[in-house]
Amino acid sequence: MAILELALLRLKPGVSIDATLPNLRFAEKAMQQSAGAGHAFYYYQQVEDPTLIYIVGSWPSVAYHYDVFIPSAENKQALELMKDQMGVEWLIHVDVDPKSIQPGLDTPMIAIARHFIKDGEPKELFDTTFASSKPPLIDATEGKLVGGWRLDKELDGGRDEWVLFTGWGSLEDHATFGNSEEFKRYAKIRDHLASFEVRHAQLLTL
Numbered sequence: 001m002a003i004l005e006l007a008l009l010r011l012k013p014g015v016s017i018d019a020t021l022p023n024l025r026f027a028e029k030a031m032q033q034s035a036g037a038g039h040a041f042y043y044y045q046q047v048e049d050p051t052l053i054y055i056v057g058s059w060p061s062v063a064y065h066y067d068v069f070i071p072s073a074e075n076k077q078a079l080e081l082m083k084d085q086m087g088v089e090w091l092i093h094v095d096v097d098p099k100s101i102q103p104g105l106d107t108p109m110i111a112i113a114r115h116f117i118k119d120g121e122p123k124e125l126f127d128t129t130f131a132s133s134k135p136p137l138i139d140a141t142e143g144k145l146v147g148g149w150r151l152d153k154e155l156d157g158g159r160d161e162w163v164l165f166t167g168w169g170s171l172e173d174h175a176t177f178g179n180s181e182e183f184k185r186y187a188k189i190r191d192h193l194a195s196f197e198v199r200h201a202q203l204l205t206l
Helices: 017-035 062-069 073-082 123-133 135-141 171-178 181-192
Strands: 003-011 041-046 052-059 086-094 109-117 145-149 161-168 193-203
Touching: 017 041, 017 052, 017 062, 017 073, 052 062, 052 086, 086 161, 109 123, 123 135, 123 161, 123 181, 135 145, 135 161, 135 171, 135 181, 161 171, 171 181, 181 193
Parallel strands: none
Antiparallel strands: 003 052, 003 086, 041 052, 041 193, 109 161, 109 193, 145 161
């Protein structure tokens, strides 16, 4: 099964998103041609900070991305084109079927949540709590959510990380859920977390 790439790019000071579009298109084409038929790549612009751009894409495997595409001439050319426009903040791979999220869960925006599990906490405990606590989230998102475990945690200290994508109509819709009584049931997952972060993003049309 294909695996999901989630990466975050940051525009350099003074660079507009419009100026980057030709090079983003070049990079998208290079990634798609390398990954092959059935693999797609999308960009999302963060709502909270529009200078941040997410790559959400599909690869045959983590090894293929790191060992075949990243050292390739096409990737090096894309990085050269964009070096004065943006840089990579971070890059992870997630055990999620990429087709289940793209593009954008058919919603105006998605929330991208990274859940960092406490050291020594078995993943199974989080899985159990999430399964019992998620019904209110399913109702709030009308079932538009998908999540999975990070596959390359050893590259970043070895801490387990659960990544969750949810679809929302607006920031206000998500905030309303976060302030609701129903959220208190879902918030039980926090018992297993060292930290977490949630940001929102909208599909970027190239």
